[in-house]
Amino acid sequence: MSRTIHLSPPDVGPLEESYLIAALRSGWVAPVGPDLEAFEREVAARVGTGGAVAVSSGTAALHLGLLGVGVGPGDAVVVPTLTFVATANAVRYTGARPVFVDCDPRTGNVDVALLADLLHGLRADGERVAAVVPVDMFGSCVDYGALLPVCAEADVPVVEDAAEALGASHRGRPAGSFGRVGALSFNGNKIMTTSGGGMLVSDDAELLARARYLATQAREPVPHYEHRETGWNYRLSNLLAALGRAQLVRLDTMIARRRQLRDRYAKLFAPLPGVRLLGEEDTASNCWLTSIVVDPEQAGWQAAELGAHLAGLGIETRPVWKPMHLQPVFAGARSLLTGTAERLFAHGLTLPSGSALDESQVTRVLTAIDGFLTARTGVSPA
Structure with a gap:
């Protein structure tokens, strides 16, 4: 019997094998290492942002990105209703509430005119809208030429969910670079994979430094283990970063x-x-x-x-x-x-x-x- 043909299986081969073997032989098997740092630089360069933080999943990237723009308990965060559940789950992780908006029938991406109406309605009702999270659906960028002015007029930061869109662009600008922070996914079925993994990309150096701190259990920079606030175990491993570097080449x-x-x-x-x-x-x-x-x-x-x-x-x-x-x-x-x-x-x-x-x-x-x-x-x- 013929084997099942899957929707989007991983595409890996000899190059990925060589990068992984080199990482293993280097001794950098623990989470942080030179491949991780290089992977962050290379993805930031590809997306056109000032920096990046590699994490364990696209969901983790969204969570940290939302925290980075100040989303917290009781806030409203606007999310397209047509998306994978991770987009809305990440909002819940912060204690905020997702508010859903419908999509454009041609693309499946957020309906920007409807978004403008929703932001106006939320503001009229006295809601604090802490972020808008547009999703680049199935690898096609949102119409950011229309969306960004709407969010700027409402004074609401954009956290771009580009989990599906690495390598795509809009008017010559790469996916992931449109918001104050963007989130990428390297899950096994994505355009490129690190088995599991994700990345925050941003020009905001303070936001990225804060995300890196929270992603390493909020450990203070002292010789012993000290923690002044709750963090998460979100960092990507050096070995998976090596896999990602090979995938990025291809x-x-x-x-x-x-x-x-x-x-x-x-x-x-x-x-x-x-x-x-x-x-x-x-x-x-x-x-x-x-x-x-x-x-x-x-x-x-x-x-x-x-x-x-x-x-x-x-x-x-x-x-x-x-x-x-x-x-x-x-x-x-x-x-x-x-x-x-x-x-x-x-x-x-x-x-x-x-x-x-x-x-x-x-x-x-x-x-x-x-x-x-x-x-x-x-x-x-x-």
Whole structure:
């Protein structure tokens, strides 16, 4: 039986092996070491920020970033409802409350006009809005040309959740560099991986120094162990940083491979009515995941039906994120909604997008999709 084709498997090989072996042989197996420091410098240079702090996950980066801009108990923090749960969980870690806002139907990114209305409403109600956390959905940057002035007018700092978007850009500026602080993820399914890990990136040296301090259990700089406040065990290990350095060398090649795959999906679905790629107009996306949106009345079939067909053939797919306002853990949270996120969840499907997929696997996926479409429409798009 054929092996399962996964959505976005890690793409690692001989270069990563060589970096890890070199790190092991150097003796720097404990958390901090030269690869960790070099990885921070290299990612900051790639993103175009003054510095970076490598941590154990993208969620940890978000948590520390929120603390860095002053988010605390009782505050309101605006979060897109269409996102992975980590964005909203990190708000809860600080004692603040996530307030959800709906998305743009073309991209899945935050609806900036709706965000402006929400900030106005929160301010009118006397709420302290401590941060806005835009999410660069599936590797496509938010329209920061529109969003940043809205947040500046409301005097609210931006913590950019660029967990999915390393290597993407907006108007020539790299993802992760738009807020007062940005958060990246190197989880196993991301565009590049350190197995698990994340990073804060910022031009604010004080914020980064504070994050580094809190990420090392808030240990005071004295010979013995002394702690004046609560910290966290959030630092990335030197070995995982070595893996990340090798991945960073290959990042552009991995993005190009994902873009080629997205282009082949676009070509396959282009002749069909009622089917579009989410964020298809964004040529500066890193193409982390390719998602289609299906209008069942026009297409004559449901996205979930294609997902079930592919699952039966050992091909993994996934619906677009289930909106946060529908999650039981956030029941009752304040939200400003248009129904767009719910429609994308109902009619969206994310397809295998990994740069590690070889040509035989890609052919298997495209053939399976073509077979489904031919059976449902009577015409082979291929």
